[in-house]
Amino acid sequence: MFLKNLKENKVIVFNYEIISSFERDLFLTIQGVLNDRYNYRLEGLTYFHIANFKEKINRENIVLDKDIKSLLDTSFEINSIINKRNTSIGYGGAKSTSLDNKNYTLLIELIEYYISLYEKIGV
Amino acid sequence: MKIKESSLSSFEIIEDLLSIVLFGSKAREDEDDFSDVDIFLLVEDIPQDRISEIIDIIKTRLPYNNIGISLYTLSSYKQLLREGSIFIWHLKLEGLIIYNKTNMDLFNKLAPFNKFNENYLLYKKLFINTKSSLQENGINEYDLSHLFFLCRNICLLTCFKLKNPTFGRMSVYEKLVEMVGFLPLSQENYIFLSKWRLNFTRASCFKLDFPTESKMLKILNDIEDLLSICKEIIENGVKFNEKIKEFEDVPKKFKRKQSYSI
Numbered sequence: 593m594f595l596k597n598l599k600e601n602k603v604i605v606f607n608y609e610i611i612s613s614f615e616r617d618l619f620l621t622i623q624g625v626l627n628d629r630y631n632y633r634l635e636g637l638t639y640f641h642i643a644n645f646k647e648k649i650n651r652e653n654i655v656l657d658k659d660i661k662s663l664l665d666t667s668f669e670i671n672s673i674i675n676k677r678n679t680s681i682g683y684g685g686a687k688s689t690s691l692d693n694k695n696y697t698l699l700i701e702l703i704e705y706y707i708s709l710y711e712k713i714g715v
Numbered sequence: 716m717k718i719k720e721s722s723l724s725s726f727e728i729i730e731d732l733l734s735i736v737l738f739g740s741k742a743r744e745d746e747d748d749f750s751d752v753d754i755f756l757l758v759e760d761i762p763q764d765r766i767s768e769i770i771d772i773i774k775t776r777l778p779y780n781n782i783g784i785s786l787y788t789l790s791s792y793k794q795l796l797r798e799g800s801i802f803i804w805h806l807k808l809e810g811l812i813i814y815n816k817t818n819m820d821l822f823n824k825l826a827p828f829n830k831f832n833e834n835y836l837l838y839k840k841l842f843i844n845t846k847s848s849l850q851e852n853g854i855n856e857y858d859l860s861h862l863f864f865l866c867r868n869i870c871l872l873t874c875f876k877l878k879n880p881t882f883g884r885m886s887v888y889e890k891l892v893e894m895v896g897f898l899p900l901s902q903e904n905y906i907f908l909s910k911w912r913l914n915f916t917r918a919s920c921f922k923l924d925f926p927t928e929s930k931m932l933k934i935l936n937d938i939e940d941l942l943s944i945c946k947e948i949i950e951n952g953v954k955f956n957e958k959i960k961e962f963e964d965v966p967k968k969f970k971r972k973q974s975y976s977i
Contacts, residue, residue: 608837608841609837609841609844612841613844615857616848616857616858619856619857620855620857623856635856635914635915635918636860636914636918638916638917640917640918641918676784694763694764695763
């Protein structure tokens with residue numbers, strides 16, 4: 593639903609109620625995958641959280657599934673764009689449906705990719 | 716750390732850059748180990764590529780690490796001035812102007828902030844959503860972090876309403892306690908939630924245990940009461956002193972409309 597609405601109007605990225613709900617879903621889904629497969633709680637989606645997880649995996653000589661690594665990296669990219677939305681997307685008018693912003697297009701592509709990966713992993 | 720004169724003059728040659736303002740804990744000089752450096756940038760109405768270039772240049776010229784940038788183009792900034800944005804009031808009241816290209820009055824025609832009810836309703840909705848998530852997903856890092864965001868912002872909003880604006884992570888809570896004399900959410904639990912926030916947003920590595928179910932319920936009920944007190948103050952303004960007495964025995968006076976289970 594978020595993706596469908598986002599495609600129709602980028603301004604929903606600036607609706608705090610909607611975006612916080614999406615952020616929650618994003619975090620809980622990736623944390624759920626890592627908890628299920630590696631018994632690991634990510635605790636956040638910053639660069640440091642991701643790095644801490646990868647460091648632990650390396651330290652324990654665990655091979656990180658390629659799709660899960662992509663899912664993790666994609667969740668980080670999505671979160672970064674959303675958190676930097678004042679600088680990365682720009683503030684459109686209330687009725688803005690502009691499609692000319694690279695980060696906006698990238699955000700949509702990343703969310704689509706994230707969903708496809710998540711379904712493929714099939715947790 | 717001060718900005719060198721040479722750096723200041725070097726900002727002048729950055730085309731399209733209009734203003735740089737330091738705000739947040741660094742501007743208040745109450746930063747701690749977990750603080751980042753908040754920088755506001757005002758630029759002409761320029762395309763995204765140019766915005767990214769300016770951000771990169773600014774990051775190399777400011778003597779800070781962990782810079783968080785809030786950037787606005789001139790047309791969107793003017794819109795915020797007209798709306799009386801609380802963020803722009805925040806900049807006006809505690810920001811330090813590092814650079815101003817045209818010596819313009821950055822806060823000229825800043826309208827009064829009057830969206831108290833609108834903001835309150837947003838925080839109330841977010842709180843309801845967070846409770847629902849806790850019921851559905853169990854106790855988790857995101858929702859604990861989000862609860863702190865709500866508590867901080869509702870305290871900030873209420874301090875602003877009481878004409879004692881403050882914006883710090885701890886100062887909003889302390890100031891409100893000082894003015895009201897009592898808040899249902901204890902300082903201990905406010906700090907507890909702030910640590911979850913810092914862990915979630917900045918990977919601060921506090922060693923924290925998830926709250927027990929009873930502690931979680933207590934925190935949720937206390938936040939609900941905090942919201943009620945703030946609503947009362949927002950609706951009745953300075954007449955809150957008499958009303959606030961009614962909240963002093965909050966656990967007995969408030970009838971829960973629903974009970975929560977996590």
